[in-house]
Amino acid sequence: MAEKKISKKTLMKSFHHWYYGNLTCFSQEHMQTFGYLTSMLPIVEELYDKKEDQEEAMQTYTAFFNTEPQIGSVAVGITASLEEARANGANGIDSETINGLRAGLMGPLAGIGDSMIVGTLIPIILGISLGLSTGGSPIGAIFYIIVWNLLAYFGMKFAYFKGYEMGDKAVEFLVGAQGKAIRKAVGIVGGMVVGSVAATWVSVTTSFELKNSAGKAYLVLQDKLDAVYPGLLTAGFIIFCWWLMAKKNISPVKVMLLLVVIAFAGVVLGIFNPGLKY
Amino acid sequence: MTISWIQAAILGIFACLSSLPGMAGTSIGNYTLGRPLVGGLVCGIVLGDIKLGIMCGVAMQLVYIALVTPGGTVSADVRAISYIGIPLAMVAIQSQGLSATSTAAASLAKSMGTLVGTIGTVLFYGTATLNLVWQHMGWRDVEKGNFKKLYGVNWGWPWVSHLLFSFIPTLIMCKLGATAVTTLKTALPMDGIPMKTLFTVGAMLPCVGIAILLKQIVESAMDFVPFFVGFTLAASLSLNLVSCAVISLIFALLFYNLEMAKNARAAAPAGGSSIDDDDDEEDI
Incomplete structure (x- = not known):
């Protein structure tokens, strides 16, 4: 019997099913499971002629799956290559090994994806776009649409086919020592970019000042704070929010409500004043 | 500025496409159409004031510059921010007589976007819960070996969830909300404590967005x-x-x-x- 090989066309179909449908039927119970099933279906149909074999193979992918969907393409590519090996009767590849591997990939991939793509890449593109759109120009938004979609589509395609090409070797690369070093390096870029995003785009200022009897301000708190460290108040608020969420386990919604309380108290006491009029 | 039924309906369709389990897929839906900056462009085109739309989008994008949703936990809903929050903010800014490029306009947009976005998480959980029904159908198809039907489960039926939890809420909120925010002007003067608080909160809210991201990387x-x-x-x-x-x-x-x-x-x-x-x- 000739060795089975998934055609390029079927791989592209599988990739597109993932690219489009990884989260379309999302529920809290089975997040990306149906996206995964529809991505594997063309592959399973091509590899197995008999209905029973197809059913058995599809059963593998009914297990829960969820990760960062962009970088998650690599997992679909890896399983495509494993499914091909299983169809050719390779030793030791069964539902259990495939699912064990998928389960092991979900966490690390989500970690890489959240910090690299959602935490670093998207804020950088958005930061550039926001700069371009200052003043109300649509150029920034258009720039974001084009750059992000090109990167997302071709990046995901690359990840999918790299995963297919490398098979289970990709797993070692992703969770191994080199993968860890890459994650660390990317984390540095992410941290610095987030820092500059915060300094560039976030601005918390106080209007508190002390006046002498002639009504002239002799202490402008904002100027004093900026003399110590530019953006001190902004940085302070960010760390405060981080501390509440990371250390005190307070939900973002409650932190926002707390900010409302702080803002209200500050306005009443004259610490904050946006200084607006009609 | 008013929002007509047709304009509200167009925004409703964009809401279906753009939310986290959106019908345009994750990369095009959630990460493109769902971003407030892009939403600002779309709303600007639909409502006929691109400059104002972009300005609102820029302001709200700052709050959500890094909207991480680890493990499907959602602190804000992008369809509500971009396609309910931005249109309403645009109407509010115009009715308050604020200049589109002013700091006041940006702060108002931020406050409104965050308010709507936070309440909008209800829509996210609604969609995800109704999708359970389609998934249940899907499991029966898997059992019977009707694999072709999985495409319908994954790509077709969720539209019903979105009709109920994206299209209709957006349509109603945009249409009725616009009248409500116009009356705000008389009810809440700009130099009163409620509006001052709202604007101050608007400046502080991006801190939360940055902090969520820091939580991921620190x-x-x-x-x-x-x-x-x-x-x-x-x-x-x-x-x-x-x-x-x-x-x-x-x-x-x-x-x-x-x-x-x-x-x-x-x-x-x-x-x-x-x-x-x-x-x-x-x-x-």
Whole structure:
């Protein structure tokens, strides 16, 4: 019997099913499971002629799956290559090994994806776009649409086919020592970019000042704070929010409500004043 | 500015396409159409004031510059921010007589976007819950071996969830909300405490967005160092984002090599032969 090989066309179909449908039927119970099933279906149909074999193979992918969907393409590519090996009767590849591997990939991939793509890449593109759109120009938004979609589509395609090409070797690369070093390096870029995003785009200022009897301000708190460290108040608020969420386990919604309380108290006491009029 | 039924319906369709489990897919839906900056462009085109739309989008994008949704936990709903929040903010800004490029307009947009976005998480959970029904149908198809029907489950039926939880709420909120925010002007004067609070909160809210992201990348106190280096480069030296990113590359390179060197060292005694160890001892 000739060795089975998934055609390029079927791989592209599988990739597109993932690219489009990884989260379309999302529920809290089975997040990306149906996206995964529809991505594997063309592959399973091509590899197995008999209905029973197809059913058995599809059963593998009914297990829960969820990760960062962009970088998650690599997992679909890896399983495509494993499914091909299983169809050719390779030793030791069964539902259990495939699912064990998928389960092991979900966490690390989500970690890489959240910090690299959602935490670093998207804020950088958005930061550039926001700069371009200052003043109300649509150029920034258009720039974001084009750059992000090109990167997302071709990046995901690359990840999918790299995963297919490398098979289970990709797993070692992703969770191994080199993968860890890459994650660390990317984390540095992410941290610095987030820092500059915060300094560039976030601005918390106080209007508190002390006046002498002639009504002239002799202490402008904002100027004093900026003399110590530019953006001190902004940085302070960010760390405060981080501390509440990371250390005190307070939900973002409650932190926002707390900010409302702080803002209200500050306005009443004259610490904050946006200084607006009609 | 008013919003007609047709305009509200168009915004409703965009809401269906753009939400987190959106019908345009994750990359095009959630991460493109769902971003407030892009939403601002769309709303600007639909409502006929691109400049104002973009300004609202820019303001709200700041709050959600890094909207991470770890493990499907959602703190804000992008369809509500971009396709309910932005249109209403646009109407509010116009009815308040604020200039589109003013700080006041941006703060108003931020407050409104965050309010709507937070309440909008209801829509997210509604969609996800109704999808359970389609998934249940899907499991029966898997059992029976009707695999082709899975395409319908994944790509077709969720439209019903979106009709109920994206299209209709957006349609109604945009149509009725617009009248409500117009009356705000008389009810809440600009120099009163409620509006001052709203604008102050608007300036503070991006801190939460940044903090959510920090929560993802900071594991120990040391991880704050890159953040503050980036902050200082931008705040004190006025470098822009791309310059900061370029500078960060050199540090990334250093850390990568350092980490790899550590790995090589850790691997050497385990992988190296025992003869090498003997040599070391003789040298001493």
